[in-house]
Amino acid sequence: MEYIPGPAAPTQGHILCCQCGVPIPPNPANMCVGCLRAQVDITEGIPKQGTVHFCKQCERYLQPPGTWIQCTLESRELLALCLKKIKASLSKVRLIDAGFIWTEPHSKRLKLKLTVQKEVINGAVLQQVFVVEYIVQSQMCEDCHRIEAKDFWKAVVQVRQKTLHKKTFFYLEQLILKHRLHQNTLRIKEIH
Numbered sequence: 001m002e003y004i005p006g007p008a009a010p011t012q013g014h015i016l017c018c019q020c021g022v023p024i025p026p027n028p029a030n031m032c033v034g035c036l037r038a039q040v041d042i043t044e045g046i047p048k049q050g051t052v053h054f055c056k057q058c059e060r061y062l063q064p065p066g067t068w069i070q071c072t073l074e075s076r077e078l079l080a081l082c083l084k085k086i087k088a089s090l091s092k093v094r095l096i097d098a099g100f101i102w103t104e105p106h107s108k109r110l111k112l113k114l115t116v117q118k119e120v121i122n123g124a125v126l127q128q129v130f131v132v133e134y135i136v137q138s139q140m141c142e143d144c145h146r147i148e149a150k151d152f153w154k155a156v157v158q159v160r161q162k163t164l165h166k167k168t169f170f171y172l173e174q175l176i177l178k179h180r181l182h183q184n185t186l187r188i189k190e191i192h
């Protein structure tokens with residue numbers, strides 16, 4: 001018996017793309033890269049926009065939930081902060097490269113160029129480059145807020161005890177010092 005190639009026999013070892021018929025080296029999806037890319041968007045589900053909060057007073061960026069960090073434009077720290085915002089959605093792809101695209105410092109925009117890879121249909125790996133844009137929103141951090149408005153406070157605590165000795169209060173004082181809470185305390189007032 002003899003193997004007779006069919007009439008549309010492609011170049012040796014090649015197959016035809018099941019979508020457009022272009023001869024291609026075989027791959028698990030049997031599709032050319034163009035057709036695969038047209039069918040699959042591996043960046044689906046990754047937000048292309050986000051926000052970062054920036055305190056103009058002390059020039060720090062908010063690292064949620066409550067840390068403010070100092071970092072310059074296009075720094076590694078700022079890159080990490082931006083990536084953290086979309087971290088969950090990046091778990092489904094492999095992050096190959098990430099970097100900033102230059103934006104005018106007064107534009108209040110940060111642009112990140114990301115390259116990701118993902119295995120699609122039976123082991124074929126696709127790579128995609130895309131941009132995520134962040135809007136820089138100004139927000140005064142708590143430290144600056146406290147300096148700005150002298151009477152800014154989050155909580156008032158009143159402690160009462162009817163007794164002749166002050167032992168409990170001394171103990172409380174030690175606890176406050178131990179946990180360094182006095183640093184963020186505005187005022188401690190004794191009332192008879």
Ligand SMILES: [Zn+2]
Pocket residue numbers: 017018019020021022031032033034035036
């Ligand atoms: Zn094709």
Ligand SMILES: [Zn+2]
Pocket residue numbers: 055056057058059060140141142143144145
């Ligand atoms: Zn600040």
